[in-house]
Amino acid sequence: MLTSMKSTITYDKKSIDNKTLIQLYKNMLKPRMIEEKMLILLRQGKISKWFSGIGQEAISVGVTMALKKEEYILPMHRNLGVFTTRKIPLNRLFSQWQGKANGFTKGRDRSFHFGTQEFNIVGMISHLGPQLGVADGIALASLLKNKKQVTAVFTGEGGTSEGDFHEALNVASVWQLPVIFCVENNGYGLSTPTKEQYRCKDIADRGKGYGMESFILDGNNILEVYSKISKLAESVRKRPRPILVEFKTFRMRGHEEASGTKYVPKELLNAWSLKDPVVNFQEYLRKENVLTEKQEVAIKEDIVHEINENLKLAYDEEAITANEATELSDVYKQFEYKHVEANSKTQELRLIDAISLGLKQSMQKHNDLVIMGQDIAEYGGVFKITEGFVKAFGKERVRNTPICESAIVEAAMGLSIAGMKAVVEMQFADFVTSGFNPVVNYLAKSHYRWNQQADVVVRMPCGAGVAAGPFHSQTNEAWFTKTPGLKVIYPAFPYDAKGLLATAIEDPNPVLFFEHKALYRSIRQEVPTDYYTLPLGKASLLKEGTDITIITYGAGVHWALHTLENNKEINADLIDLRSLQPLDTEAIYNSVKKTGKAIILQEDSLFGGIASDISALIMEHCFEHLDAPVKRVASMETPIPFINQLEDQYLAKGKFEKALKALLEY
Template identity: 60%
Template sequence: MQFDRKQKSDSELLDIYKRLLFPRLVEEKMLILLRQGRIGKWFSGIGQEAIAVGSTLAMQSDEYILPMHRNLGVFTTRDIPLKKLMAQWQGKLTGFTKGRDRSFHFGTQEYKIIGMISHLGPQMALADGIALADIIAEKPKATLVFTGEGATSEGDFHEAINVASVWNLPVIFLIENNGYGLSTPINEQFKCKHLVDRAIGYGIEGVQLDGNNILDVYDKLNELIGDIRKNPRPILVECLTFRMRGHEEASGTKYVPQQLFDEWSQKDPVKNFEDYLLDEAVLTEQLISEIRISFKKQIDSEIEAAFLEPEPQANAEQELNDMYYPYDVAPIAPTAAASEKRYLDAITDGLRLAMQRHQNLVLMGQDIAEYGGAFKITEGFVAEFGKDRIRNTPICESAIVGAGLGLSINGYKSVVEMQFADFVSVGFNQIVNNLAKTHYRWGEKADVVVRMPTGAGTGAGPFHSQSNEAWFTKTPGLKIVYPAFSYDAKGLLLAAIEDPNPIIYFEHKYLYRSLSGLVPEGFYTIEIGKANTLQHGEQITIITYGLGVHWALNYLKIHPEISATLVDLVSLQPWDKATVKAAVKATGRVLLLHEDTLTGGFGSEISAWINENCFEFLDAPVMRCASLDTAIPMNKALEDDFLAKARLEESINKLLAY
């Protein structure tokens, strides 16, 4: 292995050596602890230290790095105390996740490191969002994100690099090509000769490095990172290395040919650099011994201290509270006069006010810029707020939701528009595993609103009409709102944008231009989690939301002989249990009405809760009126029969007759 010290002094080379050696010695200690049964799991990066250490040294301390399993050198080079890291690995209360997650599945704003989740690829989109925040703020910064050769087959890899390319984001996408994805060799993972060759397909630069040569990694990345700070753009870097241990220790390495171990053991990054420094007279055998003894003493001391740290104590109330970033602000009442506005225009008004109020708010979605979005909700916004903050996106829902989280991490707010709620399935992982869990895992907010044009009634068929709120209502960490009126549409949207938690905002497409109502001018918010009782009666209670509210109102208007209490839930997570309980008590007969399909719809949850908490008030079984358990047909006659509205009269009569 050839090293070029360039202009580095002896002291600089010695510091690099120490940075490289320390994680290796930590790794060796962890393997001893594993054999002793004192720890239960370890993902070893032995043989790959030069990549993590060299790249981290090339970054400024306030620039974000998004590492993976085998990047211990990132954490040690950023000088995170080993005691704190060990507490994290052991699930101690003083770890970064308070025992809620393991290994490197955490982030820390103090050290500007954003850890991964087990799905491997999603952190790449977070890097896009972090870099985008720096671009908008005109900060000359770079972002570094790691991925493995296996994750380059994931859609998240493609989406994130494509977005970074289109938007000229200063991101280093670093592939650690270590030969195996668990047991699958690279010849079974991709067909191209080199992964770096993929760069040309995205129209960006690609650089391949010897990932075991610490000076090559450091020098080349230092050059590239310095350049993209001045001339923002993404670069794909492939570092060739080898995984000398198993995917994790329990999996072993029997599937790896011995000749590969023999070949790569000669390329050991620590041993080769050590030999070079001996030749350069930067090191002596005596100094090596002294450094190792000192490090081992420090490692033993900090690890043993971590073992003595307290274990988490189960506290259900605290666990529930920690799913959400603390936010408890009273709603802001309107102060200006009201005027008649369509449901669609109320949403536009809310977005415009939020953009004026928050200079760090970014809107992202397909065709939302000059075109104004599929439904023209953001028409004219580019002229008012500029393309930095009103961003057309490629068709890549996962990357854009992830970028929203990255923006939040780096001090921005975002509203992401799904062109149709149905399309959110392509970004599902980012919502349920990244947005929803981030605060619970390591205390970071996820200040993202996802707008969801939803619902049937327009003959749009199976892929543009679904009511998919129940995909999310069962996911802790998300808030779900679903306004049925123009007034609520504006006030809830503004409340959602103010709230630093991830919020899924459902807006019914059928109501966009068919419904109008009085909407106050100016800023106001509506309490998330508060239902509205639209009318009071004594015979029957109807609990509903969204378009179901209007089905119920229209039916009761036609049948004034029915004395009904009508509740519009407005929010589905959290939902207003007190109002529901009062409505159940008022009549003793409850019909749950929603546009979603019957099986697994949100009405099932409310029904179960009423049964458990309001049984003594019931005079009849809780009944549900929902859409058919089929996909949504396009033909109007079929669609009308599919929708819950077709069975509303039958359901009400059945309940009244019980």
């Protein structure tokens, strides 16, 4: 509990009135007292884990009070003061920590891994770094909508070693985004001291490298934090730009309670205990005759009653009952598909032209849609899909990005949080590995975790057959069909690509939209000139027959068509999946039950590809109708080679006809 001591912090209240001084004190005291209660409950086994922010309350409270309630804050797991200062009902916080339904994640995540639009808070994920880029996206939305708002995002000194930190700061600086990057330098990343984490004297020094202002504040001095952040926030609202603030503080307890603090020198703990932000400020207010002993006792009694009353509400709440239907229905935000019929006027377009036209018409339809990617503005992208877009829509909505896939995916997520739509162009699908974490851990899981949609389409130019080698030729859809929460679309024709892209942009869920580079300029088709949509999750039956079912997508469709054209005696159902997630299992099962044989063709290498799952589904659901084993045909188990002799050998294209005939003869 709090004890009296002589203040070791120098305070300057400047023009802050007594009412605000008392409110600062109350707002620091509440999270401290909640934490002390939580540590007791942790020992009693009534909560599962706790990340303590004791000793760091001044940062959370000072920053939150300096911002307006409609401005977003992205806190970490030691920022309880952000949540309590924003006046989130304590019973909901307690329910969250106990895994109750009245929490914010329906028992699906713990502690502070949640957000709430009601209180304009966006919680962290355990990977730490992605929230920095998300803050960029929220700030970009503020800039585009001229809201004159600032976004504050927290990280620890450990998180500044992650690539996301550097990418996010660079993007914020280049785009002059109104973000305050708050680094809580508390001495240790779990057990690793700062001397083993970075070489520069102060983290704030890094601001210079990104061309942004930076400041070092005493993170235990509530008046310094509140006054300076208030001043900076007001300045950023008037003149949007990013600012880096390093708060010097100390972590008085373990990284989480189970880890303890044995690795911390006692003299260091003792020295920092004298700088307790709550105790020091309490003494200062007494000395200044702002806080009487009677007021102090009354404030503490009120907080104790509030904690106990809300704990009872949380305890009395029924435990969550597992319900499979509920869990599955929350993976994606419900999307009511609205069919827009294609007009009768058509034009012969290549695949690349259809995608470009579809994207342009979506930009016209959705004024809140922003496209981001490398070289997509004046240059028009490496494949020229966005050529002319800057002239049509302006550089605010068609944004060249630095080479930083992770931060741009995160910024797209931030735009979605702020109510906008985003399309991200990966220059090549291969490069998504540099942004893999936010795709599979942030975009994919946000709706399931805390009901936040990720209204983002990631365009993925992919595929071999163009002699581009191992780093520009992958068709890596299987990485994403494996991840619940993502949708994966892979068209083979211009007509499908245009309509499916329109729907993907309409859909509030994250969509990976694969575009095969070898088909861009080689496949032509009559395509309706106006805006139209096609449903996701519906396969296309290109040919009908009774001998065998061919299931494929992307370039595989054209390989199969070529094979059937050269073997007119083969009577086959040819299914173009178009959508891999959701998957049209009904079309697959109906066909296989009719023909009794199935062959699945994919360009990806065999092991771990989607063909394996489709094969398993057929075996489980159509086994009694099969007259032969399900056959998979895929490319070699090697990286994709460059020279055409090796690439031709690699691709499944050359193996399909032989495998098809062998299965027919089974």
